[in-house]
Amino acid sequence: MDELWQQAYDAVNAVEVTTFSSVYKLLLSLVLGSCVGLERKRKGQTAGLRTFALISMGATLSMILSIYVPQEYLGLKNGDPGRIAAQVITGIGFLGAGAIIQGKGSVRGLTTAAGIWMVAAIGLAVGVGLYAVATVATGLIIVILLYIEHLDNKLKLGGEMRIIHIRIDEIITDIDNYKKCLNDHHVHLIDVYVEYDYSVPQTRLSLVTLSRETIDFISLFDDIRGLKPTHSISLANQVAG
Numbered sequence: 001m002d003e004l005w006q007q008a009y010d011a012v013n014a015v016e017v018t019t020f021s022s023v024y025k026l027l028l029s030l031v032l033g034s035c036v037g038l039e040r041k042r043k044g045q046t047a048g049l050r051t052f053a054l055i056s057m058g059a060t061l062s063m064i065l066s067i068y069v070p071q072e073y074l075g076l077k078n079g080d081p082g083r084i085a086a087q088v089i090t091g092i093g094f095l096g097a098g099a100i101i102q103g104k105g106s107v108r109g110l111t112t113a114a115g116i117w118m119v120a121a122i123g124l125a126v127g128v129g130l131y132a133v134a135t136v137a138t139g140l141i142i143v144i145l146l147y148i149e150h151l152d153n154k155l156k157l158g159g160e161m162r163i164i165h166i167r168i169d170e171i172i173t174d175i176d177n178y179k180k181c182l183n184d185h186h187v188h189l190i191d192v193y194v195e196y197d198y199s200v201p202q203t204r205l206s207l208v209t210l211s212r213e214t215i216d217f218i219s220l221f222d223d224i225r226g227l228k229p230t231h232s233i234s235l236a237n238q239v240a241g
Contacts, residue, residue: 022064
């Protein structure tokens, strides 16, 4: 039995490309890519388990082919083991761009795009035989996606910048009650822009805020409306200009 395990170990770690080692690399790549994809699917991302598994396996197969071509065709003048694999890094950019969604002043999917790029690199590492490095890298990705996110939420870092536009049917010079209302809803106030129209009279407030995606803005707006006679409230994702 020990001899059989030793033979299997030698086969998967062989420098030359063999059927056994190639199948092992593809299976390992499938598992590692699926681990990252499972987390992304849990977060509701379009690129999920199947996508990440296919990316990882595709990168691994590209690396296997890169090694196999000069190995089998020794007379090939341009037998560069890195030529095919190098195109993976270029081509993966198109998938990463497809995972990024831009609209209404905000950009989503950057983390998924970065995950796609990393999984492709992990697939290349598996293809070249760096099994331990690829496994550790996958573990670190899971740590970043899961536990760093919890730390981010705990420290109240990150979030999305949004602008709350409020038209108030009177001239106000004190916004402390608005600051308190935002704090009660865990919305961080970054900056304030004020415009007075004395002929009406009316005050236009633009509150630059930083908030998490889970904030209930309907409840927040209802509380803001009760502070002063309010004409309108609107929400934007970034400052114009």
